[in-house]
Amino acid sequence: MKITQERIESLAPEYVLGTLQGHARRRFQQWMMDSAEVRREVWFWEEKLSQLALVIPAEQPPASVWEAIETRLWPSRATAPVKARPKAGFSWLLPGWSLMATAAALVLAVLLMQQPAPEPEAPWSALTGAIVQADVDQPLWLVSEDSRSQFLHLRPVAAAQPEADKDYELWVVPEDDAAPISLGVIPVSRDRYQITLTPEVREALERSRTLAISLEPQGGSPSGAPTGPILHVTTLYEL
Amino acid sequence: MQDEIRQSELISLLGAVAQQDRQAFHRLYQQVAGRMFGLCRKLTGQQELAEEALQDAFIRIWHHAGEYHSERGAPLSWMMTIARNRTLDLMRSRKVHQGASNEVIDIMEDERAGPLDATLHQDGSAALAMCLDELSQNQRDSVLLSYYRGFTHEELAEFLGTPIGTIKSWIRRGLIAVRRCLER
Numbered sequence: 184m185k186i187t188q189e190r191i192e193s194l195a196p197e198y199v200l201g202t203l204q205g206h207a208r209r210r211f212q213q214w215m216m217d218s219a220e221v222r223r224e225v226w227f228w229e230e231k232l233s234q235l236a237l238v239i240p241a242e243q244p245p246a247s248v249w250e251a252i253e254t255r256l257w258p259s260r261a262t263a264p265v266k267a268r269p270k271a272g273f274s275w276l277l278p279g280w281s282l283m284a285t286a287a288a289l290v291l292a293v294l295l296m297q298q299p300a301p302e303p304e305a306p307w308s309a310l311t312g313a314i315v316q317a318d319v320d321q322p323l324w325l326v327s328e329d330s331r332s333q334f335l336h337l338r339p340v341a342a343a344q345p346e347a348d349k350d351y352e353l354w355v356v357p358e359d360d361a362a363p364i365s366l367g368v369i370p371v372s373r374d375r376y377q378i379t380l381t382p383e384v385r386e387a388l389e390r391s392r393t394l395a396i397s398l399e400p401q402g403g404s405p406s407g408a409p410t411g412p413i414l415h416v417t418t419l420y421e422l
Numbered sequence: 423m424q425d426e427i428r429q430s431e432l433i434s435l436l437g438a439v440a441q442q443d444r445q446a447f448h449r450l451y452q453q454v455a456g457r458m459f460g461l462c463r464k465l466t467g468q469q470e471l472a473e474e475a476l477q478d479a480f481i482r483i484w485h486h487a488g489e490y491h492s493e494r495g496a497p498l499s500w501m502m503t504i505a506r507n508r509t510l511d512l513m514r515s516r517k518v519h520q521g522a523s524n525e526v527i528d529i530m531e532d533e534r535a536g537p538l539d540a541t542l543h544q545d546g547s548a549a550l551a552m553c554l555d556e557l558s559q560n561q562r563d564s565v566l567l568s569y570y571r572g573f574t575h576e577e578l579a580e581f582l583g584t585p586i587g588t589i590k591s592w593i594r595r596g597l598i599a600v601r602r603c604l605e606r
Binding site for chain 1: 495566
């Protein structure tokens, strides 16, 4: 369907209102990516309709909400007990695991990458691994993390393009059943990709050494938590 | 003036959050969480789901604060939109519906007598309130029920006992009329 001014004007408010759904909504999201004019119309309506929300009386959330946010973002620092979320921590992997069990072709393995020469003066560690699939000769992605830098390096090798309107999103799976931490959408076609790790995220990764990749709507999970199937889970090894 | 100060403060807090400033993030939360939670609660009618939506919304704000810019409207509008979208996602993924058909009259009365008439005019949103007032009652009810309760076309058709094609037409024409009215 061609983008026309008339269609933009009739679909943008319904997109913002939430009554545009299903295929029409996905198609409109694609339009938003393609057209600044579409995005501006959406922003216009977001601004206008949100005025309806501003007149709802404010209601103070319980303190546990902020504590839960802190725990999800910075799991190693939070000390307050957190109310369990339905999809928190490793429990959210379970549907993914069962999915993998049915997709028998998919097997996880870990490959060691070449070890860089250590520097004697500073103790350091490096985590490394690969995300592989049984029916693909080469690893899909190679991953390495070096405690001397703030980066996680990712190298797509044999990763295939996700289906249309989808992206792969990388997650740190922390210990202690804490909610996964997004490292963002990852590419399949770049030579080398670098993700900046905050000290907290790096600490969570170094403790759990577990990464996961989920299939998400284009642009990544809308919620900050995995919404799609878990395609891969891998454990990194210390060099 | 108060609003301008508040807006610029929120913009600078968002800028700091984009730089991973946790204290700024906490201040931002203290400033806007109440408003966002009020919206989440109104949409879901459920404490627990609203709390979860609020958590998710702030996680998203933490990760995406750098994407805010002035073309997206006021910073509070941007954050309220995130809160509403996340609440709708949760409601729809969990198949949460608020109210039952015999409550629909109360809901509509609530929206009509609710914030719009009393407060919206005083809140810098007079143009929107005026344009909504110009809609037919059916158009206005459909738009407001959709906004405040997150009703889909199908849910509106069921709640209002009206064919879905009619509902779609009320909403589409209502929103186009609001757009034209706001341009005047």
